[in-house]
Amino acid sequence: KEKIIIGVVGGDGIGPFITAEAKRVLAFLLSEDIKKGRIIFKEIDGLTIENRAACGKAIPDDVLAELKSCDVILKGPTTTPREGDQWPNIESANVAMRRELDLFANVRPVSVPEKGIDWTFYRENTEGAYAIGSKGIHVNEDLAIDFTVTTQEGSDRIIKAAFDYAEKSGKNKVTVVTKANVIKTTDGKFLDAAKAIAKNYPTVEMDDWYIDIMTAKLVDEKRRSQFKVMVLPNLYGDILTDEAAEFQGGVGTAGSANIGKQYAMFEAVHGSAPRMVAEGRGQYADPCSIIRGAGMLLGHIGYQEKADQLQKALDICGLYEKKLVLTGRDTGATGAEYADYVMETLSHPNLDESY
Ligand code: IPM
Ligand code: MN
Numbered sequence: 001k002e003k004i005i006i007g008v009v010g011g012d013g014i015g016p017f018i019t020a021e022a023k024r025v026l027a028f029l030l031s032e033d034i035k036k037g038r039i040i041f042k043e044i045d046g047l048t049i050e051n052r053a054a055c056g057k058a059i060p061d062d063v064l065a066e067l068k069s070c071d072v073i074l075k076g077p078t079t080t081p082r083e084g085d086q087w088p089n090i091e092s093a094n095v096a097m098r099r100e101l102d103l104f105a106n107v108r109p110v111s112v113p114e115k116g117i118d119w120t121f122y123r124e125n126t127e128g129a130y131a132i133g134s135k136g137i138h139v140n141e142d143l144a145i146d147f148t149v150t151t152q153e154g155s156d157r158i159i160k161a162a163f164d165y166a167e168k169s170g171k172n173k174v175t176v177v178t179k180a181n182v183i184k185t186t187d188g189k190f191l192d193a194a195k196a197i198a199k200n201y202p203t204v205e206m207d208d209w210y211i212d213i214m215t216a217k218l219v220d221e222k223r224r225s226q227f228k229v230m231v232l233p234n235l236y237g238d239i240l241t242d243e244a245a246e247f248q249g250g251v252g253t254a255g256s257a258n259i260g261k262q263y264a265m266f267e268a269v270h271g272s273a274p275r276m277v278a279e280g281r282g283q284y285a286d287p288c289s290i291i292r293g294a295g296m297l298l299g300h301i302g303y304q305e306k307a308d309q310l311q312k313a314l315d316i317c318g319l320y321e322k323k324l325v326l327t328g329r330d331t332g333a334t335g336a337e338y339a340d341y342v343m344e345t346l347s348h349p350n351l352d353e354s355y
Helices: 015-029 031-035 049-057 061-069 093-100 152-168 185-199 211-216 234-248 275-278 288-300 302-324 335-347
Strands: 006-011 039-044 072-075 106-112 117-126 173-178 205-208 227-232 255-259 266-267
Touching: 006 015, 006 061, 015 031, 015 039, 015 072, 015 288, 015 302, 015 335, 031 039, 039 061, 061 093, 093 266, 106 152, 106 234, 117 152, 117 234, 152 173, 152 185, 152 227, 173 185, 173 211, 173 234, 173 275, 185 205, 205 211, 211 234, 227 234, 255 288, 266 288, 288 302, 288 335, 302 335
Parallel strands: 006 039, 006 072, 072 266, 117 227, 173 205, 173 227
Antiparallel strands: 106 117, 106 255, 255 266
């Protein structure tokens, strides 16, 4: 593509702080192509809880139109109101965006080389327990009902994406995670879809586990490195990826790619932490997770080498941070200082040998 438009959505709470830092890192890595006009940043400011509350929509119409004018989106976290909050009970902007832009594959890598962990989660991102957003039914005082939805097409496309990746990356193994022993109809359909698709990938081994035992296996030192690529319905993916990220240093360290046929959006795994901002500490928010997301964005738009460099620099910065914390020293760094540190590391002439 001749021109790539990167939409930058700050979101709520700490979102604008950390997104600005991730954008700075992207601008640093892409400076040449920005000068050539090949890469264009487009700031999209309107995705705030105030605006959403005012129009009663998870994504205001003008914001949605702006999002659709971009090729890829870098998005800060957004606040999701719950019933009884100070805000009206509107749907999560995140969930709405995944649906509106049909971002069906939520790809979340977790890698901890020293623990033998190299996991990539393919979380179904548009249906399952998230399919109908906040439109469950309060039948009466006693009875409330939500729905879970599984479609053939929705299952097939995410499962294929996982198998394609397993094949291409040489990992050659996909683990399907469901609760098909109890949620027989919808999870059963997902598992059946996986078994059928696996037949088209003779070099990729498939196994399947239920979500409950899977949460246990991830903490099992002897068995966890047997997992490579995991594919799961939406809610299980939500839960298991938070657990997985904990091995890498917490949800604050994990990036998340939301990929569809036409659009793709990259974000942090964590929330908008409004309290941090209320306490005047927004500038201390850790931009690591969204910078990981930015790294995945780079790979997606064809800058794989730069994506790998950024990944490496973040690993180095993360190890250093961990060491400081372990030795009882609070880094006390602002997000901007952390991003500077990442860029310094990127500029290091021995980046390749130093890790
Ligand atoms: C995530 C988040 C979202 C989700 C929330 C914010 C709606 O937890 O990206 O994992 O549940 O998908
Ligand atoms: Mn989550």
